[in-house]
Amino acid sequence: MAVGLAREGADVIAVDLCAAPVPSLGYPPATPADLAETGRLVEATGRRVLTRRADVRDLAAVEAAVADGTHELRPITVVCANAGICAYGLTWEIDPGQWRDVLDVNLTGTWHTLRATVPGMIAAGRGGSIVMVNSAAGLKGMPYLAHYVASKHALVGLVRRLAREVAPHRIRVNSVHPTGLDTPMGLDPTLPGWLADHPGHATAFANALPVDRTSPEEVSRAMVWLASDEATRVTSATLPVDAGCALP
Numbered sequence: 001m002a003v004g005l006a007r008e009g010a011d012v013i014a015v016d017l018c019a020a021p022v023p024s025l026g027y028p029p030a031t032p033a034d035l036a037e038t039g040r041l042v043e044a045t046g047r048r049v050l051t052r053r054a055d056v057r058d059l060a061a062v063e064a065a066v067a068d069g070t071h072e073l074r075p076i077t078v079v080c081a082n083a084g085i086c087a088y089g090l091t092w093e094i095d096p097g098q099w100r101d102v103l104d105v106n107l108t109g110t111w112h113t114l115r116a117t118v119p120g121m122i123a124a125g126r127g128g129s130i131v132m133v134n135s136a137a138g139l140k141g142m143p144y145l146a147h148y149v150a151s152k153h154a155l156v157g158l159v160r161r162l163a164r165e166v167a168p169h170r171i172r173v174n175s176v177h178p179t180g181l182d183t184p185m186g187l188d189p190t191l192p193g194w195l196a197d198h199p200g201h202a203t204a205f206a207n208a209l210p211v212d213r214t215s216p217e218e219v220s221r222a223m224v225w226l227a228s229d230e231a232t233r234v235t236s237a238t239l240p241v242d243a244g245c246a247l248p
Contacts, residue, residue: 013069026190056109075124106151127170163236172235179242208244
């Protein structure tokens with residue numbers, strides 16, 4: 001996503017937790033090397049980039065990254081809220097700490113991102129676009145994911161409310177809803193075990209189109225389109241990039 005925006009002329013502030021511990025995940029988090037590589041790829045497009053290690057659960061850290069980036073680069077006109085984690089469990093068996101982690105990162109972390117960026121966007125008076133990366137689980141209930149589903153459904157409500165509030169400032173707010181992604185989170189090795197133990201639930205993860213997953217690049221193209229002038233009249237949209245996973 002950072003590279004996709006850079007190719008369209010954007011300078012980039014890239015923020016990631018980078019391997020600080022998040023308990024109870026079944027897949028490896030991004031690393032400092034991943035963040036550095038993202039910075040290198042952005043710079044290879046000819047654009048500038050500021051990378052920061054920060055936890056979206058820490059409002060002060062996000063605000064500091066935004067302040068540094070705005071000072072070094074330029075006022076923000078595009079926000080991509082992409083931080084999210086996922087874990088599996090039956091609703092009544094989810095560990096309270098795991099519940100808090102998922103809600104704190106996916107929902108509160110997104111709100112922190114908005115709180116840190118929207119005031120500056122309004123003050124700059126240039127309009128802009130906010131894109132929240134959601135999930136097919138934000139459009140349908142999916143098994144073993146009560147905390148994740150709750151966080152993603154809540155983000156749909158946040159899109160709809162914020163879109164109305166910032167519309168007078170020519171800021172648009174939308175979300176992208178992928179199916180399973182070809183990423184470490186999308187390839188979490190704990191999911192096959194859950195499906196093997198409860199085979200009747202496997203169809204909930206199935207796509208209508210004959211593909212198993214979508215790629216980060218495909219989701220990036222949708223996000224870049226929503227951020228662009230080509231989508232200048234699109235706001236409060238929940239755009240599926242899910243191969244039909246959320247179809248009734």
